[in-house]
Amino acid sequence: MTRERLFNALLLAGLVLVPLAAQAADEPFTITLATRAVILALAAVGLNIALGLGGLVSLGHAAFFGIGGYAMGILASHAQSYAPLAEWPILIEGTKSMPVIWLVAILASGLAALVIGALSLRTSGVYFIMITLAFGQMFFFFTISWAAYGGEDGLSIYVRNGFPGLNTLAPLPFYGLCLVLLCAALWLFDRLAKSPFGLALGAARQVPARVAAVGLDPTRLRLVAFVISGAITGLAGALFADLNRFVSPAMLSWQMSGEIMVLVILGGVGRLFGPVAGAVVYVTLEHLLGGITEFWHIFLGLILLGIVLFARGGIVGLVAGRGGGHD
Amino acid sequence: MSPILIIEQVLNGLQFGVMLFLMAAGLTLIFGVMGLINLAHGSLYMVGAFAAAGVAAATGSFLMALVAAMAAAALAGALVELAVIRRLYDKDHLDQVLATFALILIFSEGTRWLFGSFPLFLDIPDALAGPVTLPGGIQYPLYRLVLIGAGLAVAALLGLLIGRTRLGIRIRAGENDREMIAALGVDISKLYTLVFALGAALAGLAGALVGAIQSVQVGMGEPVLILAFVVIVIGGIGSIRGALVGALLVGLTDTLGGIFLPELFKLVMAPAAATSAGASLASMSIYILMGAVLIWRPTGLFGARA
Amino acid sequence: MTEPILATRGITKAFGALTASDDISIDLRPGEIHAVIGPNGAGKSTLIAQICGGLAPDAGQVIFGGQDVTGLATPARARMGLARTFQISALAMEDTVLQNVLLGALGASGRVWRFLRPALKDRALRERAEAALARVGLADHARTRTAELSHGQRRQLEVAVALTLRPRAFVMDEPMAGLGAEGSKQLTGVLDGLRAEAPILLVEHDMDAVFALADRISVLVYGRVIETGSVETIRNSPAVREAYLGDPA
Amino acid sequence: MSLLELHDVTARYGASQALFGVDLALAESEVLALMGRNGMGKSTTVKAICRMIPAGGTIRFDGRDLARLPSHRVARLGVGLVPEGRRCFRDLTVRENLVAAARPGPWDMARVTALFPRLGEREGQVAASLSGGEQQMLAIGRALMTNPRLLILDEATEGLAPIVRQEIWAAIARLRTETAMAILVIDKSLSELRAVCDRAVMLERGRSVWTGDMASLTPEIAERYVGV
Amino acid sequence: DVKVGMITTLSGGGAGLGIDTRDGFMLAIDQAGRDDVEVVIEDDQRKPDVAVQLADRMIQSDKVDVLTGIVWSNLAMAVVPSATAQGKVYLSTNAAPAQLAGRGCNPSYFAVSYQNDNLHEGAGAYATNEGFENTFIMAPNYPAGKDSLNGFKRFYEGELAGEIYTQLGQTDYAAEIAQIRASGADSVFFFLPGGMGISFLKQYADSGVDLPLVGPAFSFDQGILQAVGEAAMGVKNTSTWSKDLDNEANAAFVEAFEAEYDRLPSIYAAQGYDTANLLLSAMDAADISDAEAFRAALKAADFASVRGDFEFAANNHPVQDVYVREVIKEGDIFTNKIVGTAIEDRSNAYVDDCSM
Ligand SMILES: Nc1ncnc2c1ncn2[C@@H]1O[C@H](COP(=O)(O)OP(=O)(O)OP(=O)(O)O)[C@@H](O)[C@H]1O
Ligand SMILES: Nc1ncnc2c1ncn2[C@@H]1O[C@H](COP(=O)(O)OP(=O)(O)OP(=O)(O)O)[C@@H](O)[C@H]1O
Numbered sequence A: 001m002t003r004e005r006l007f008n009a010l011l012l013a014g015l016v017l018v019p020l021a022a023q024a025a026d027e028p029f030t031i032t033l034a035t036r037a038v039i040l041a042l043a044a045v046g047l048n049i050a051l052g053l054g055g056l057v058s059l060g061h062a063a064f065f066g067i068g069g070y071a072m073g074i075l076a077s078h079a080q081s082y083a084p085l086a087e088w089p090i091l092i093e094g095t096k097s098m099p100v101i102w103l104v105a106i107l108a109s110g111l112a113a114l115v116i117g118a119l120s121l122r123t124s125g126v127y128f129i130m131i132t133l134a135f136g137q138m139f140f141f142f143t144i145s146w147a148a149y150g151g152e153d154g155l156s157i158y159v160r161n162g163f164p165g166l167n168t169l170a171p172l173p174f175y176g177l178c179l180v181l182l183c184a185a186l187w188l189f190d191r192l193a194k195s196p197f198g199l200a201l202g203a204a205r206q207v208p209a210r211v212a213a214v215g216l217d218p219t220r221l222r223l224v225a226f227v228i229s230g231a232i233t234g235l236a237g238a239l240f241a242d243l244n245r246f247v248s249p250a251m252l253s254w255q256m257s258g259e260i261m262v263l264v265i266l267g268g269v270g271r272l273f274g275p276v277a278g279a280v281v282y283v284t285l286e287h288l289l290g291g292i293t294e295f296w297h298i299f300l301g302l303i304l305l306g307i308v309l310f311a312r313g314g315i316v317g318l319v320a321g322r323g324g325g326h327d
Numbered sequence B: 001m002s003p004i005l006i007i008e009q010v011l012n013g014l015q016f017g018v019m020l021f022l023m024a025a026g027l028t029l030i031f032g033v034m035g036l037i038n039l040a041h042g043s044l045y046m047v048g049a050f051a052a053a054g055v056a057a058a059t060g061s062f063l064m065a066l067v068a069a070m071a072a073a074a075l076a077g078a079l080v081e082l083a084v085i086r087r088l089y090d091k092d093h094l095d096q097v098l099a100t101f102a103l104i105l106i107f108s109e110g111t112r113w114l115f116g117s118f119p120l121f122l123d124i125p126d127a128l129a130g131p132v133t134l135p136g137g138i139q140y141p142l143y144r145l146v147l148i149g150a151g152l153a154v155a156a157l158l159g160l161l162i163g164r165t166r167l168g169i170r171i172r173a174g175e176n177d178r179e180m181i182a183a184l185g186v187d188i189s190k191l192y193t194l195v196f197a198l199g200a201a202l203a204g205l206a207g208a209l210v211g212a213i214q215s216v217q218v219g220m221g222e223p224v225l226i227l228a229f230v231v232i233v234i235g236g237i238g239s240i241r242g243a244l245v246g247a248l249l250v251g252l253t254d255t256l257g258g259i260f261l262p263e264l265f266k267l268v269m270a271p272a273a274a275t276s277a278g279a280s281l282a283s284m285s286i287y288i289l290m291g292a293v294l295i296w297r298p299t300g301l302f303g304a305r306a
Numbered sequence C: 001m002t003e004p005i006l007a008t009r010g011i012t013k014a015f016g017a018l019t020a021s022d023d024i025s026i027d028l029r030p031g032e033i034h035a036v037i038g039p040n041g042a043g044k045s046t047l048i049a050q051i052c053g054g055l056a057p058d059a060g061q062v063i064f065g066g067q068d069v070t071g072l073a074t075p076a077r078a079r080m081g082l083a084r085t086f087q088i089s090a091l092a093m094e095d096t097v098l099q100n101v102l103l104g105a106l107g108a109s110g111r112v113w114r115f116l117r118p119a120l121k122d123r124a125l126r127e128r129a130e131a132a133l134a135r136v137g138l139a140d141h142a143r144t145r146t147a148e149l150s151h152g153q154r155r156q157l158e159v160a161v162a163l164t165l166r167p168r169a170f171v172m173d174e175p176m177a178g179l180g181a182e183g184s185k186q187l188t189g190v191l192d193g194l195r196a197e198a199p200i201l202l203v204e205h206d207m208d209a210v211f212a213l214a215d216r217i218s219v220l221v222y223g224r225v226i227e228t229g230s231v232e233t234i235r236n237s238p239a240v241r242e243a244y245l246g247d248p249a
Numbered sequence D: 001m002s003l004l005e006l007h008d009v010t011a012r013y014g015a016s017q018a019l020f021g022v023d024l025a026l027a028e029s030e031v032l033a034l035m036g037r038n039g040m041g042k043s044t045t046v047k048a049i050c051r052m053i054p055a056g057g058t059i060r061f062d063g064r065d066l067a068r069l070p071s072h073r074v075a076r077l078g079v080g081l082v083p084e085g086r087r088c089f090r091d092l093t094v095r096e097n098l099v100a101a102a103r104p105g106p107w108d109m110a111r112v113t114a115l116f117p118r119l120g121e122r123e124g125q126v127a128a129s130l131s132g133g134e135q136q137m138l139a140i141g142r143a144l145m146t147n148p149r150l151l152i153l154d155e156a157t158e159g160l161a162p163i164v165r166q167e168i169w170a171a172i173a174r175l176r177t178e179t180a181m182a183i184l185v186i187d188k189s190l191s192e193l194r195a196v197c198d199r200a201v202m203l204e205r206g207r208s209v210w211t212g213d214m215a216s217l218t219p220e221i222a223e224r225y226v227g228v
Numbered sequence E: 001d002v003k004v005g006m007i008t009t010l011s012g013g014g015a016g017l018g019i020d021t022r023d024g025f026m027l028a029i030d031q032a033g034r035d036d037v038e039v040v041i042e043d044d045q046r047k048p049d050v051a052v053q054l055a056d057r058m059i060q061s062d063k064v065d066v067l068t069g070i071v072w073s074n075l076a077m078a079v080v081p082s083a084t085a086q087g088k089v090y091l092s093t094n095a096a097p098a099q100l101a102g103r104g105c106n107p108s109y110f111a112v113s114y115q116n117d118n119l120h121e122g123a124g125a126y127a128t129n130e131g132f133e134n135t136f137i138m139a140p141n142y143p144a145g146k147d148s149l150n151g152f153k154r155f156y157e158g159e160l161a162g163e164i165y166t167q168l169g170q171t172d173y174a175a176e177i178a179q180i181r182a183s184g185a186d187s188v189f190f191f192l193p194g195g196m197g198i199s200f201l202k203q204y205a206d207s208g209v210d211l212p213l214v215g216p217a218f219s220f221d222q223g224i225l226q227a228v229g230e231a232a233m234g235v236k237n238t239s240t241w242s243k244d245l246d247n248e249a250n251a252a253f254v255e256a257f258e259a260e261y262d263r264l265p266s267i268y269a270a271q272g273y274d275t276a277n278l279l280l281s282a283m284d285a286a287d288i289s290d291a292e293a294f295r296a297a298l299k300a301a302d303f304a305s306v307r308g309d310f311e312f313a314a315n316n317h318p319v320q321d322v323y324v325r326e327v328i329k330e331g332d333i334f335t336n337k338i339v340g341t342a343i344e345d346r347s348n349a350y351v352d353d354c355s356m
């Protein structure tokens, strides 16, 4: 077992055991924190597909995160008010069922990623970073002034959505759901990375001309990666909204995009468990530092800086040595 | 809508554009020439504004305040370059994003720690206060005219520096291949510290000049930063001329969009809804502009490379 | 005469005032190696870019397999069986050597839209990739990271990737560039054997290799084909000597 | 006294070692060939001299230890590099490429364009759009603009038309006779090297394994170390 | 014992408001010198999701009984409904959006500050009283901005010379000022809190347009007035509190605040202070474990408000006077002086929508 694998296994074990321990010790907030970390990790795993495998530095992933969030907010608020979403051409009702909401979140954010990706992928490098940022901002400003769903105030739902056979109101079962989805996404990431698609995508990141010369369309490879990536981040957005029972434009702000990206880089770009390590460390830091001083952002900044400067390959790179990911 | 108003609004758009250019100039210098994504550029802008406010309060001299703004920002820039940025040149954009993101946190809260949580005072010097009457009877604030002049002067000087001087050529060479320019005998590290400090000084200058008509407060740099990025991306990264054109385009779009879109919507909608819908679309308009430009020309209007 | 597999008809391309390709019509017939030589800047790489789809000609057509492919993108031409190598190695430096050839095999097999099965476990792909490596003498380096290869080894890998495509025609831009004498000799052997599989349009400055391999040679000067003929004709053509070969050393 | 002296030089790329002990010496105005098969460490040796990678052992230039100097100081001492793969500044024009490197001395724009007229013709074109051969000429011209005492040519004739190659060899020969410049050449063409070089050093697997006059470089030795 | 969780903005650009809220609140707690209240304070960074999670933590781990402190309406919208749904009392020190006053009202939710519309309504009433007939109105394009213009129009009887929504976070108002100049208005109403207001006021003063300005207190609070400087002099603004409000409690508060923190209090500090005193008064009257009684004690509002007479309307929002203030200079310091009353005993527009 390589050191990286050992680290991954320990991390996963921690994610299973810590909330159980918290439950036993009656510390429900620890579970909430862990849920936040797991959901952010899921969003970051999504970004890691675009960023780590495809080399697509998207500074607009908050758009997908937010679309997922609004998918949940809109469906649930309509279910709450018994007002159908649409009556024509077909009747669409709101819902409080998580599986349905997830599906809608995945489809909606995937579709948005398809459109944004198709347009953005005409550019590359720094321009790509900036055009994705621009799309993110467009969605952000749109939601701020979207009066029907609360504008900047956002949308609250009063009760967490349901999952057949589980009491999602209790922290632990909801956490479990999120963790299972994270594991599924990690599995998918791992498979993708090793698959023919992943191989071609990685090559498209490094030498697009070569990929085209062997008969593959680099843009199409990237687009598919971008869509998968956006859909996973969208799913995370739906969960995040459910965790907070609230969704608002803040989920689509460029700072949110930056934060998701920071999680990936912090953990290790292209590393399977990079986003997970990044999210766990970030959430923990945020929680611990916040209690120490009003100026805790300074220390957060210093720690992040230390990681970029002295830990190539992020946390996973630091723990497990180089190789595997890329930076 | 009278023609005078339209002319005045066009002027406002141009002026807003020049204001953006002041900020974008330093950014495009660092970003294009040194290949560095500096999210902390907004922080240097803030440093300039705070230094100016501090010195203006102490000395009462606006000129001193401007000098202080440039000096403080240049110093902060040089320190940051020596301590952090120079370790990032050979890393990719991602690490730069993370590190400079961290710098924003440090700068913002550090400034708040030093200066407190409340906005500071920095005002236009008396000599430049108040409006002047332009031909055609347009009343226009003198200070804004001065801003336009300052912006254009910065544009010209920078264009010359980067395009024509050997210093400029070497800086650009270093952007293409840092290792190689060093192997040809150029001390690129020193050069980059200099450029970074210069870019920072420009940000500081912008912060002080603009701070006098806006609010000097923690976090003031971030909204401008995003706009400045939009500007240099539209113009084409690394191109001073592009930054100027981009800035004017963004300034005009933002200003005129905010005014004319609601009017346009009123033709087809109830006034209240039109105002709100028009304002929504206006807030997205520069991003739509940027998206459109990049889709049409993937490396910006004057950019050559990605 | 057999139908050419690949042909250009009056290809013209200008960069501003400079005409980089000036009404070029050349063809590639089954079983042959057709060398294109010419001074630096004559437009050889520009010609290749137009044949392979990286550049669109201002005028003229590219015919491949009897079909006009002028409007097709690079990947489409590659899928039709056109394989190329690059003048400056275009390889995935972070990946292993094997992964680079696997990529070629993938492109050819059309099995890229598989998301869940590891590429390395695909027997057929692997065999195809490993065979190509063995052929250029890189079999021992399969697990090496490509960045760790020397320049010469990268050139060999470049050819290996094209081999995995099992194409109907090869287009090679200076495959020998940077190879040592021994490497050139070895690669010459490989290319020689290759012509039976698919014809090669070969741009090369290594005259030893060109004269050893070429069935026909076209000479490009200032974007124009000034002469096409056998090795003997070209070797003795005064125009070619003046523009390109210089005096025999 | 030797202008350049390498003693037991070692170098590594991350975990993999590329040089295991290279010795070579190059006198003022001498022309030395560095030879060996692909991947034997020729370019790595050059990078070590120019301090583009860290190296062990001693490297002295003009009596000074280069070990602690940054790359640009080595260049200023008088080492001009034509790197493998040309590495022209893509976005700069031909003229700007030359200007960027210029330092005072006999070699200036006029003299470089006299040596390579093609560069004069393409003066305003950006390097990225030059043909391979033109880029190669630019890389040589650029190194000359630094007015070096030692010129290092790493595969400087790669990818050039025979006629241009002859030109470059002729240029090297001229440099050799007309200036006091010392030259270190890496090239695969044995016959050309024989014509211009005084001595040769053979590398094998990161070690210098043979050193001697060109005259003593027998076909057997060539066969053994470079395969021809 | 009562445990209070305060969630407010302590870092970033909006930190001044949260810091004043906290300081005002803590001043009252310290003055009371009691050991039966404990306050946990956390920074929401002005992010709704962070606020929600802090609320969760305070409820789940810290086991607080009462939540308070949120400055921004959008954060309140995120936190308040679920906090009250979990049976916690929420006392608002500032944000009081319409949704939580009308159909979304809750017996456990008390807005001690105002209902968001109040100040804008006061401005509308003032404009009417002042005889303005053609006012130009503007606010940022977000829900609070729309509420603001609606609130103004509710009490304004003249014509509108123009109505525009600016961008949230906008910093340059040259275009709007030009529109004002061209509109033929006789006065301007604007709601631009924080930095937006500073920018607007400075640019307006420099533009040569000299129509009278009216706005809610948010653009003129003690924290930002110094930054605006001369440009704010003489501007009328509406507020439910002012430091020169003539009552005993207020005089004592202003003096104590200045002594403790070495600066003048703002409206946020005053509201924080009132909130703490309301809480203390309720603790004296009832035990927190008896939710019903505790809520009744809160609703009785039996405390000495720095705003003078204070009572709750049926939907737990204050009934209070809205004053008109003018920006003046006292020594070196810019501050406000009450010059009149815009509306007396104003309740709010949503009382009838609230069924509790
Ligand atoms: N994008 C471009 N813009 C302007 N000129 C170009 C461009 N691309 C190539 N050229 C010019 O076209 C000519 C032909 O270039 P090309 O690369 O095809 O030459 P080549 O025959 O491959 O030369 P070499 O043997 O040196 O590789 C050159 O003079 C080059 O400078
Ligand atoms: N950037 C690198 N990272 C890791 N290993 C490298 C790198 N560059 C070269 N090597 C390794 O170092 C060894 C020496 O390479 P070098 O480039 O010096 O060879 P060379 O003699 O110049 O060969 P060639 O004639 O092919 O240019 C090779 O085995 C190569 O695999």
Ligand SMILES: CC(C)C[C@H](N)C(=O)O
Residues within 6 Å of the ligand: E017, E071, E072, E073, E074, E094, E095, E096, E116, E144, E193, E218
């Ligand atoms: C400070 C105030 C202007 C806050 C306002 N009530 C809001 O919701 O944003």
Ligand SMILES: [Mg+2]
Residues within 6 Å of the ligand: C044, C045, C046, C087, C173, D131, D132
């Ligand atoms: Mg070529």
Ligand SMILES: [Mg+2]
Residues within 6 Å of the ligand: C151, D042, D043, D044, D084
């Ligand atoms: Mg080499």
